[in-house]
Amino acid sequence: MHEADVVVIGAGLAGLAAARELTARGASVVVVEARDRVGGRLLNHELGDGKVVEVGGQWIGPTQDRLAALAGQLGVETFPTHVAGHNLLEYGGEIHRYTGTIPRINPAVLVDVEQAQRRLNRLARRVPLDRPWEAPKAAKLDGQTAATWMRRNLATKSGRMLLELGIEAVWAAQPEDVSLLHVLFYIHSAGSLELLFDTEGGAQQDRFVGGSQLIAIRMAEELGGERLVLEAPVRRIGHGSDGVTVHADGAEARGRRAIVAIPPTLAGRIAYDPPLPGYRDQLTQRMPLGTVAKCMAIYAEPFWRAEGLSGQAASEPGPVRVTYDNSPPSGSPGVLLGFLEGRHARELGRLRPDERRAAVIDCFARLFGPRAASPDDYVERLWAEEEWTRGCYGCHMPTGAWTSYGPALHPPIGPLHWAGAEYARVWNGYMDGAVRSGEAAAAEVLQQLV
Helix, strand or coil: CEEEEEEEEEEHHHHHHEEEHHHCCCCCEEEEECCCCCCCCCEEEECCCEEEEECCCCECCCCCCCHHHHHHHHHHCCCEEECCCCCEEEEECCEEEECCCCCCCCCHHHHEEEEEEHHHHHCCCCCCCHHHHHCCCCHHHHCCCCHHHHHHHHHHHHHHHHHHHHHHHHHHHCCCCCHHHHHHHHHHHCCCCHHHHCCCCCCCCCEECCCCCHHHHHHHHHHHHHHEEECCCCEEEECCCCCCEEECCCCEEEEEEEEEECCCCHHHHCEEECCCCCCHHHHHHCCCCCCCEEEECCCCCCCCHHCCCEEEEECCCCCEEEECCCCCCCCCCEEEEEEECCCCCCCCCCCCHHHHHHHHHHHHHHCCCCCCCCCCEEEEEEHHHHCCCCCCCCCCCCCCHHHHHCCCHHCCCCCCCECCHCCCCCCCCHHHHHHHHHHHHHHHHHHCCC
């Protein structure tokens, strides 16, 4: 039996950030993790010679200050995502070169998309980050999907296609899956739609030297092995006025309070004694995770750079809808990263690995030419297949969820507190949000321990 002031369930960024803050303030902590590793939705893949790529979350951008501060304290440096050169758009059977965030298909489309972005940003600013369900006309906003709003507010088919690409890239879901109120909350949480979409000056601006999982690894090293229990999936949590008992495979932990630092959907799969209130449990039933596969083709060199290309591309037919140059800081080997998101991830996720690989490489070859058809290696990660994740990047709210169940998201249930990227008010769904939520949960717990 492990005993501590606080038991933290989950060794992702949120759980480790909470544990780090608690130990710094003198509280004893034990972290219980289902996997045989730390990092949660962060995972490095070794390329050899000390080089890595991330098959999980990887980027950091402006205003993500808590993640930046944490990385700095842990000695994890950043480097810029490669952006030099032209971007590509596959649309209407042709490959178009462009620069900037919005492809210039024609002036009408450019105006259509820019007007839509301004409208969404304006609406988003009116959504309270701590109470989205109290936004002006919240019921109306929550009663429609992003797809409904796009049909009514974008005049061009191409404009709707480009915004759909952006929504898939941010939520790993289709516009028809996501409540408009949730989209607006997310935009406000990040600061603007441009911050969500952009590379330079946006959420995809920089990467971590040594891979993002290095942040979690170094936090775990600081914490110490005696405070970390791996390969121990939590099955049941007993809780009451006398504290918390966490029952995991091969381990038990007891504490005065607990922080459940896993996605709400997964938290809802744990048995609680006594059971959680129905209102809280029904919320977890309405927070599905997105569907995404990260697919990377590895080449001896990033040949596209010599051809004046950035490695960034968007494809209307797909199945890879968005690509990036994901090469290590040295530029060698060359790595093309392609995302399968939303319906394409659902469809290709059911194929055999060789069929999925062929579809991804074929898309790379259409975009970047015949040299892309013969990679030296290929790496993929289907997060919906991960037993202790079941999807990425994070949870989203379908229609009606925020206005019906939003008030159940944050409040603790007795000695049980909640953390994770989905709980963050700033940079919700991102690594920075995960850190913020862990630190906020720790502060909440510390108030109760005195």
